[in-house]
Structure formats: C-alpha cells, structure tokens
Amino acid sequence: xxxxxxxxxxxxxxxxxxxxxxxxxxxxxxxxxxxxxxxxxxxxxxxxxxxxxxxxxxxxxxxxxxxxxxxxxxxxxxxxxxxxxxxxxxxxxxxxxxxxxxxxxxxxxxxxxxxxxxxxxxxxxxxxxxxxxxxxxxxxxxxxxxxxxxxxxxxxxxxxxxxxxxxxxxxxxxxxxxxxxxxxxxxxxxxxxxxxxxxxxxxxxxxxxxxxxxxxxxxxxxxxxxxxxxxxxxxxxxxxxxxxxxxxxxxxxxxxxxxxxxxx
Amino acid sequence: xxxxxxxxxxxxxxxxxxxxxxxxxxxxxxxxxxxxxxxxxxxxxxxxxxxxxxxxxxxxxxxxxxxxxxxxxxxxxxxxxxxxxxxxxxxxxxxxxxxxxxxxxxxxxxxxxxxxxxxxxxxxxxxxxxxxxxxxxxxxxxxxxxxxxxxxxxxxxxxxxxxxxxxxxxxxxxxxxxxxxxxxxxxxxxxxxxxxxxxxxxxxxxxx
Numbered sequence: 318x319x320x321x322x323x324x325x326x327x328x329x330x331x332x333x334x335x336x337x338x339x340x341x342x343x344x345x346x347x348x349x350x351x352x353x354x355x356x357x358x359x360x361x362x363x364x365x366x367x368x369x370x371x372x373x374x375x376x377x378x379x380x381x382x383x384x385x386x387x388x389x390x391x392x393x394x395x396x397x398x399x400x401x402x403x404x405x406x407x408x409x410x411x412x413x414x415x416x417x418x419x420x421x422x423x424x425x426x427x428x429x430x431x432x433x434x435x436x437x438x439x440x441x442x443x444x445x446x447x448x449x450x451x452x453x454x455x456x457x458x459x460x461x462x463x464x465x466x467x468x469x470x471x472x473x474x475x476x477x478x479x480x481x482x483x484x485x486x487x488x489x490x491x492x493x494x495x496x497x498x499x500x501x502x503x504x505x506x507x508x509x510x511x512x513x514x515x516x517x518x519x520x521x522x523x524x525x526x527x528x529x530x531x532x533x534x535x536x537x538x539x540x541x542x543x544x545x546x547x548x549x550x551x552x553x554x555x556x557x558x559x560x561x562x563x564x565x566x567x568x569x570x571x572x573x574x575x576x577x578x579x580x581x
Numbered sequence: 582x583x584x585x586x587x588x589x590x591x592x593x594x595x596x597x598x599x600x601x602x603x604x605x606x607x608x609x610x611x612x613x614x615x616x617x618x619x620x621x622x623x624x625x626x627x628x629x630x631x632x633x634x635x636x637x638x639x640x641x642x643x644x645x646x647x648x649x650x651x652x653x654x655x656x657x658x659x660x661x662x663x664x665x666x667x668x669x670x671x672x673x674x675x676x677x678x679x680x681x682x683x684x685x686x687x688x689x690x691x692x693x694x695x696x697x698x699x700x701x702x703x704x705x706x707x708x709x710x711x712x713x714x715x716x717x718x719x720x721x722x723x724x725x726x727x728x729x730x731x732x733x734x735x736x737x738x739x740x741x742x743x744x745x746x747x748x749x750x751x752x753x754x755x756x757x758x759x760x761x762x763x764x765x766x767x768x769x770x771x772x773x774x775x776x777x778x779x780x781x782x783x784x785x786x787x788x789x
C-alpha cells in the first residue's frame with residue numbers, strides 16, 4: 318500500500334459549503350463573508366449536477382449553534398444521496414457520534430485533533446477510519462525549519478507543527494482521509510498549492526483532498542495531475558454559478574483524468 | 582402502491598439513517614429498529630453498516646440483531662446487506678481473525694488484493710455478471726465504494742467493479758443480497774437498486 322499504487326483512483330469533485338448558523342457563506346481568507354444560500358438546497362443541487370461528495374464546514378461552530386449543525390445534517394440526509402462530510406467544532410467522540418447518527422458519512426476534525434491527536438484514533442476506533450477525516454490547514458513558512466506549518470482556528474493560529482509530519486501522524490492514528498487546505502491560497506483563486514499537496518500525498522497512504530485557491534477549471538486538473546490529489550475541493554466557483562460541477566467534470570475528463578461522468 | 586415495511590437493523594454504529602431515508606424515498610415504510618417484533622413483521626430486512634468487521638459484529642451480537650438477521654434470512658424474506666453489512670454475512674473476515682460472522686454466505690472476506698490504495702474510496706463502475714430483478718438498470722452504473730476488504734470471488738458474485746482486477750460489488754442469490762458499495766450514497770443508480778429491493782419486498786408481501 319503506497320501512494321504510488323498502480324491503480325489510480327477515479328478523481329472526485331467535492332463542492333465545499335462553509336456554513337454559519339445554518340447558511341452557506343464563503344469568505345476571502347475567511348473574513349468578509351458573503352451569504353450564498355441554503356446549504357441543503359445547494360448540496361442537493363450539487364448531487365443533481367454530479368458532485369461526488371459534499372463537504373460542510375461549520376466555520377463558527379460556537380456551542381450554542383451546535384444544534385443548528387445537527388439539524389442541518391439531519392435535513393441533508395433526507396435530500397442528498399451522495400456522501401457528505403461535516404467538520405467544524407468537533408471536539409469529542411460524542412460530537413462525532415451525534416453528527417454521524419444524524420446522517421453524516423464522515424466527520425472532519427481540525428483544531429481539536431491538533432490539540433489532542435488521539436481524537437482521530439478515538440473516532441476511527443469507534444466508527445471506522447472511513448469516517449475519520451483529518452483536516453489540515455497549512456501555510457508556507459518561507460524559510461523556516463520545515464516548509465509548511467499547521468494552523469488552527471480557521472487558519473488564524475500558528476502551531477509550530479510541521480504539516481508533513483502531522484499528516485503522517487494522523488494517518489498512523491487512523492485517519493481515513495486528509496482534507497488539506499492551503500491557507501496561503503484559500504480565497505485567492507490562484508490555484509492549489511501544488512507543492513504542498515504533492516508533499517502530503519507522497520507521505521500518506523490515504524486519499525488526500527486538495528483544497529484552497531480554486532479559481533478556474535484548470536486548477537482542478539492541476540490538483541489531480543500535478544498535485545496528485547485523489548479529490549479536489551472548491552467552493553466559490555460553484556456557489557456563484559461560474560461553473561457547474563458537470564462542467565468541471567467534463568473539463569477534467571477531457572484532460573484525461575479518470576472520473577465519474579456527471580450524467581452517470 | 583403500498584409502502585412495504587422495511588426493517589433497517591439498528592445496531593448503534595455510525596450513519597445508518599441515510600439507508601433508512603433513501604429507502605423511504607424509494608417507496609418503503611423504512612424503520613431504523615432493533616425491535617424483534619417489528620423486524621418479524623417487516624416485508625424486507627436491510628443490514629446496513631459502516632466501520633470495521635470486529636466492532637460491527639460485536640455490536641450486532643450485543644443488540645441481539647445477529648439472531649434477527651439469521652431468522653429473516655431463514656424466513657426467505659428479501660434481505661439486503663450494505664457494505665460492512667455484506668461482509669458480516671460471511672463466515673469471517675481477514676480484518677478480524679477469530680471473530681465469526683453470521684455465516685449466511687460461505688467463505689471469508691479478504692483484504693483487497695494487489696497494488697491498490699486501501700481503502701478503495703471512490704466511485705466505480707459496476708459490471709453485472711448475473712442479471713436479476715435487483716440489478717435491473719445497474720449494468721455500467723457508477724456507484725460509491727469505501728472498503729478495504731471484499732467478498733471472495735465466487736459464483737454468487739452477481740456484479741463486479743474493476744479495482745486492480747475484478748472486485749465483488751454485489752453478491753447474493755435467492756432472497757439474500759448484498760452490495761459492497763453504498764446504494765444510499767450512490768445517487769440515482771443507488772436509489773434505483775433500493776427501489777428494486779423495495780419492489781421485491783412489496784411483491785413478497787403480495788405473494789405471501
């Protein structure tokens with residue numbers, strides 16, 4: 318089992334919905350947010366368009382809003398028939414259980430797992446690795462002791478942790494997938510940080526979702542071909558209807574990437 | 582058209598609600614339940630699941646649903662296992678040596694062979710080898726897989742996907758069927774399979 322397995326996976330296209338108090342938002346570098354609609358309605362639309370999965374990130378996740386998130390998951394399970402992941406504010410196995418029981422397929426953990434990495438193994442042991450997603454927000458150190466640093470709290474807090482080492486660690490702890498976001502690129506529309514993506518793909522056996530920076534359909538192609546990601550995540554190009562998921566998949570297929578057709 | 586009662590066996594693990602909701606969408610009165618009486622009344626039984634073989638089998642036994650599953654199978658009622666619910670039907674799994682499965686289907690579940698990423702976490706195409714009413718409309722369909730272990734390749738493998746070689750996608754015959762992929766997460770083709778299953782359960786009630 319190596320990252321250079323002989324059989325490449327079919328790439329996945331994953332629209333990401335940043336959610337605050339039950340509404341979809343997408344910020345530029347996580348500030349200056351703009352409302353883009355109802356998350357369940359959007360997710361169902363992406364399902365219809367041929368999205369392979371959907372990710373919800375609850376970007377505020379203050380405790381008084383936790384029930385809103387459970388309710389969102391509950392509604393989504395009734396309308397969306399592709400896998401969906403929920404992340405944001407998950408600190409305990411009980412948090413994960415509540416969301417999985419409500420109908421989420423995977424939970425992604427970020428800050429809480431950086432603070433206490435055993436959370437990843439606790440979730441994997443209880444519910445299986447396939448639903449334990451480790452979300453890593455990374456920035457370039459630009460000449461530090463290591464190339465990429467883990468950030469927490471939505472990319473605001475530096476940790477001093479080497480992102481590549483951390484990716485290895487969470488995989489060993491049982492994470493079934495890594496959601497890797499370049500905080501340098503997030504919101505810029507300049508494309509994925511391909512070096513970051515490739516660096517993580519090379520050290521882990523589990524699927525890696527590239528995230529942060531998609532502004533064009535070519536960026537999606539680059540993420541898979543050059544970044545060697547198993548899946549590509551994007552938000553604003555889909556939310557504001559610049560491109561449909563179907564267009565994205567046609568574009569990737571035309572570039573020779575094995576992928577489920579949108580009209581399958 | 583009647584809404585046949587489908588018991589979705591609830592053994593307390595992760596996301597089972599999606600299976601229930603998608604069966605409801607396709608015309609069933611689907612109940613997430615561990616109640617022996619309700620299961621006995623059901624026209625069809627679904628054993629869903631996510632997670633590892635060992636903990637899932639333990640949870641199934643803790644809730645007494647191992648017996649209920651065996652009874653439903655023996656009754657001849659339409660029975661559908663999903664993902665780990667497929668694997669639990671076998672005698673055991675390489676994932677959990679020494680732990681007995683339900684033993685409804687012969688053989689041992691094996692690690693995905695070859696130089697492939699494990700788990701297979703992707704959409705993949707189904708190739709139907711043995712057509713049946715359950716698989717109507719499913720040949721060539723793209724469905725969603727998440728698994729590291731797979732059913733042994735035997736005569737009861739009704740559909741396969743290609744993942745470094747043929748991998749069991751659907752197994753079964755008679756009243757007992759199971760999918761390695763997640764029909765409840767496989768968009769239109771997945772819903773079609775569930776609709777086919779609901780139709781069989783409905784027909785079984787009428788025929789009874």
